[in-house]
Amino acid sequence: MFAASAVAFSPEDPLSCLRLGEHPEPVPPEGWVVVDVRAASVNHHDLWTLKGVGISADRLPMILGCDAAGLDPDGNEVIVHGVIAPGGYADETFDPKRTLLSELHQGTFAERVVVPRRNLLPKPASLSWAQAACLPTAWLTAYRMLFTRSGLQPGQTVLVQGAGGGVSTALIMLARQAGLRVWVTSREESKRARAVELGAHAAFESGARLPERVDAVMETVGAATWSHTLRSLRPGGVVVIAGATSGSTPPADLSRIFFLQLSVVGSTMGTREELGQLIAMCESTGLRPLIDHELPLASADEALRHVARGDLFGKIVLTV
Numbered sequence: 001m002f003a004a005s006a007v008a009f010s011p012e013d014p015l016s017c018l019r020l021g022e023h024p025e026p027v028p029p030e031g032w033v034v035v036d037v038r039a040a041s042v043n044h045h046d047l048w049t050l051k052g053v054g055i056s057a058d059r060l061p062m063i064l065g066c067d068a069a070g071l072d073p074d075g076n077e078v079i080v081h082g083v084i085a086p087g088g089y090a091d092e093t094f095d096p097k098r099t100l101l102s103e104l105h106q107g108t109f110a111e112r113v114v115v116p117r118r119n120l121l122p123k124p125a126s127l128s129w130a131q132a133a134c135l136p137t138a139w140l141t142a143y144r145m146l147f148t149r150s151g152l153q154p155g156q157t158v159l160v161q162g163a164g165g166g167v168s169t170a171l172i173m174l175a176r177q178a179g180l181r182v183w184v185t186s187r188e189e190s191k192r193a194r195a196v197e198l199g200a201h202a203a204f205e206s207g208a209r210l211p212e213r214v215d216a217v218m219e220t221v222g223a224a225t226w227s228h229t230l231r232s233l234r235p236g237g238v239v240v241i242a243g244a245t246s247g248s249t250p251p252a253d254l255s256r257i258f259f260l261q262l263s264v265v266g267s268t269m270g271t272r273e274e275l276g277q278l279i280a281m282c283e284s285t286g287l288r289p290l291i292d293h294e295l296p297l298a299s300a301d302e303a304l305r306h307v308a309r310g311d312l313f314g315k316i317v318l319t320v
Contacts, residue, residue, distance in 0.1 A: 001022065001026075002020075002021065002111055003020075004064050005018070006019075007060055010051065018304065032114045033073055034112050035071065035080060035120070039069050039319050041067055043137050046066075046307070047307060047308055062107065064109045065108030067082045070113075070320075072120055077123040078122060080136060081115075082101045083269050083270075084105055084115075092271055092272065130291055130317040135275065135279060136275055138315060141243075142170035146171065146218070148270070152215060155181070156181065157214040158215065159217045159232055160182065162186060162206075163313075166314065167220050168218075168220065169195075171218050184203045185203070185207075187205065206228070212234075213233055216233075217232055221243070222247050222250065223250040226253075227250065230253050230257065235261060237262055240267050292315060292316050303316045
């Protein structure tokens, strides 16, 4: 079958480690099934894999891709939950043995993928293949940040650091739908304008002084925005962190954290139950993931270049 795989690692030139071509057909172990992939969305995680983050060389070649939508063996339209957790935890994100597809088990940038049967959820007919494929990673991450980890209530103000990526656009749309006042930052004027069109109440240049302090900050950028994140929070506010694309070791500013009694909360992916809730929310409200553009699986290299440059607003989806 055709697949997009990591065959080596390079922090400096990750795309040089990508191979497009034939890969052995997957063989499902007991309790797993083969899904015929129709669409898979592209995430920063795929670039990290090519850089050698979160994966060891003995697992190569590794098919990229954390999430997908497709057909199960019975012909049912399904969405693939990408968290593989063997430990039986009620919240699988706390399982110390959890992995994402493409870390230990082969990923979704292929014509077929094998996953545990319990990791399949029904795809509503109202969602396109591409829209459905955006939900299990970026949109699920945003959903858990907002509705499980932040403690935010309708009417409060949330700041989303960075506009344009899959998680940030999901945060804007989900937060606005939930009745939050949504502010966004970006270095690019065009992305600030698009964020407002998408539903943000206001958009500010990265690092700019805000009109007032916010109740919570959604942080996926890391070192480049951390200082601004802490300065933007009201006393007792919370920052929810689900990524650090610009670096993970900024100055902690512990004095500000303890003096203002700020909460720093981590958030990783989401559970199968939360993915079901997200799917139901999209179906009942008409909310749909924002897709920058779709490309065929054979153009995975082009898709990853867009993600590496940040040259997108919303999600890029690979279609099979």
